[in-house]
Amino acid sequence: MKPAPFDYTRPASVSEAAAALAAGEGGAKLIAGGQSLGPMLNLRLVQPRLLVDVAGIEALHAFEETADALRIGAGITAANIEDQRIDTGAVPLLQRVAAGIAYRAVRNRGTIGGSLCHADPAADWVNLMPALGVRYELVGPSGRRTVAAADFMTAAFETVLAPDEVLETVVIPKPSAGARFGHVKIARKTGKFAMAIAVVVSDPGRGVFRALIGATHGRPLVVEEAASLLGSDGNTPDTARIGALLVEAGITEPAARQLHLTALRRAAAEAFSKALPS
């Protein structure tokens, strides 16, 4: 379990990283925390010619709270959010989701951007950001562009990221004061990837009632007008419609469908419960 030989470079800026990726002509791979790529290298499932290590790039560790959003550098680790070394209190779900990712050793090194770009269908950040209306700022040789989280991941382990592009900043809009959240992750045991994830966001102040069904075989299912799925009170789910959506997403096995349905129902119940969400 040792990786095949590769070259290694440690660029100082995002544009240098993008240039290194471009020069690698498809044989270069970005590494940040290495919590997914590391094992894949060791198992020789991937054998890049060049590793571009972005851990030292300052811009990827930046954090800023503006009037209407949190701007989180893609290189920030889950542990930094879990420990609130950056104050993400304006979006309360972030700390809770961070703390539930894998094991502490993984959270110590695993980055938010690395997880989003790796695009594992069962990963935690992948299945949160689209529900929060997040946008990603990508930097490539031809400049900067912004992509909605819901449009970023295209399929399992596939994104719209060009081979020479780097995810630089995750821009998370701040919810309004009356916003309510529900988040449920069902896993075999603590630390394991999810079998089902559901997120429900109700933010009447911003006209948002959104549901996300995650840990599917591909990109998460995002339903923008969730009242049609869950009832306007959030507690009268249309199980037939949800079932049909799941089947459409390839989840045909009854036990697996039941799990997703349970997650969604519980997330909705949390968002619409009288108790304040944790």
Add this chain to the structure above:
Amino acid sequence: MSMERSGHARADASGVGAAVLRKEDARFLEGRGQYVADIRLPGTLEVAFVRSPVAHARLKAVHVPADLERRVFTAEDLADMKPIRAATALPGFKHSSEPVLASGKIRYVGEIIAMCVAPSRAEAEDMAARVGLDYEELPAVADVARAMAPDAPLVHEEWGDNVFITFSEDAGGDIDRVAAEAAITVTREIRTARHCMFPMEGRGVLAHMDARLDFLTVISATQMPHVVQHGLAECLGLPDGKVRVISPDVGGGFGYKGLLLREEVALAWLTRRLGVPVRWLEDCREHLTANANCREHAYAITGYADSEGRLLGLDCVAHVDAGAYSVYPTSSALEAAQVANLLPGPYDLPVYRCRSHAVASNKCPILPYRGVARTGVCLALETVLDAIAVEAGIEPWELRLRNLVGPERMPFENVLKKHFDSGDYPQCLRRAVDAIDLPAIRERQKAPEADGRRIGVGLAIFCEQGAHGTSVLASWGRPVVPGYEQATARLTADGELEIRVGTHSHGQGHETTYAQIAHEILGLPLERIKVFQGDTLLVPFSTGTWGSRSIVMGGGAVAEASRALALRIGAIGAWLLQAEADAVEVGAGMVRGGEASVSFGEVARAWYLQPQQLPPGVDTTGLEVTAGYRAERDSGTFSYATHAALVAVDTETGLVEILDYVVVEDGGVLVNPMIVDGQITGGTAQGIGTGLFEAMPFDSEGQPLASTLLDYLLPGAADVPDIRILHMETPSPYTAFGVKGIGEGGAVAPPAALVSAVNDALRPLGVAFCDVPLTPDAILGAILAAGER
């Protein structure tokens, strides 16, 4: 002269029965342990193996690139090596020869085919990736059903079928007659998944030539250095005296390190060939994909009872998926033999029939994992007993109470003439029922839980025959049968004690417990007693540590050697005191005669340094004694326990949470109760793994499907509850101090207790499980299916 133990030595803060901290923990906790991977020899080369990617194939050629020819070795290079043969003398046993490196035929995924050697493991793996295999794939025997089918492919063509051996037991009477007359008949099919043992430290081997002492030295993470020494010598065609095996600190064994490894033989050959040290360290992927080697049983079992739930008979056909080869020395027969042997458990069963088949398949060879066959056997029997209780309309614990053997019948011979040495099984059960507070749980079950889950309680009882002696193992026809376990006790010139034992601690704390036993007799403080183990050059021959034998056999030997040494010390001490030898007492590190005393230091000084002080006619073998021990009756000690589990089942996710877990254990006299608690807790954690998590799935072509810990689930800290352990101590009448073997029991009952508890929780839904692991998928699937019925 008198040196009797003063009754039960609880008064002594560090003797038998004292929960002293472990001597070895200082180095382990400070990271100063010496495992194979910690040992550095200059110029060591690293080995990576080319392993078979397929389960069953004819291997036509191994293509080694020309530039690697001198650094890659195949079966052709090793042609002078004898294969590994675990011959058992049992009639009807079909033999398998396990080659060191595969040639001609590949019989399981992960089988080693070529050996690549380089300055670093990464470079060796680069080489392995360049070795080409030319093979013709054959249909694989991936499970028992396929193996037993009339048109099955054959793992070993010359056999004509895929059965290593079948064990038959017919005892107590005519089972067909019982079947005709029984008021209650319950039949179940029960399966336990194949899984991995997963010690914290994997296997590891470092081999080198010792020119000064003229040894081939093999440093290996093994439970049995002498067995490896003898096995290696046989394969290499060397005298035993030219092979030294060192087992340094070992990070967990559980049976995984209780055999002669192909890798050990291969590296021994390689270092002789190259003349430099060579090392191989198993990695996690090798462990998972090449070594899922335990627990896979299938039972078709029928229990018969009268209307009151009294057992009338048990009828079982069992299959053990034993894999492709018979490993040395335990053999592929052990697991199936133990199934047939142990199934009646601690119950008063009048009539018993069992056919137990050891089946060959295209999987890695089966090894006895902590508890050996008992984990499956306990699940099978206890699940049937639960079902009989439901039929009889009584509580499962009450049904067990009606069938357990009472203390008044001890020692007891069961239907198979197995000799239970001592114990009070009904009391053990009652204590567990009290501790889990069954009445309160039954009350709580009457109302729905606030969180919507369903709770259930389960019980399982088992006995753990440990420390099997010559009379038992000789009848199994094994190539290695334990006899008199030996220990050496030596007083050093300054009066400290050295103990040498052939058993090997791989987590059991023998450096502490053996010292406690020596202390019990000689009274030296523990810090002045040193226990040596794990080196064939230094310690007496032993079959090693396995089968819950060490504290009984090794501990007994330490006691014998200490007693014999006490006599020698007493004789010299008496002379120094100018007293008669039978008028002195040896203890507390002193020889006392009336008011006067001499210390062990003074006695040792006389023997080693000032011999002019010695008595005339002194025993010239001096202050070093090797003594042998065999239990008064060597049919084994019987520890036993009741496990009780309270679980909550989320019927919308299939997830099981263990809310409470009680173990009431009777391991005879406990040398160190703290260490025993650790053993029980660790074993129970492994049993929870078997019950809820661990499974190595194989596809129909024999490919193992979990290659990382992403897919292979082990129980973690969050999955193992605070296990509440209560002790009973019924001494064994046959052993030193009344100790019993207790190393494995924790891992036996959890699957049975958990299945019982989940079935109790879900009984109102009409759902019942027999197989482990109990996955959320299986639970949810069954609930959904029951809902549709």
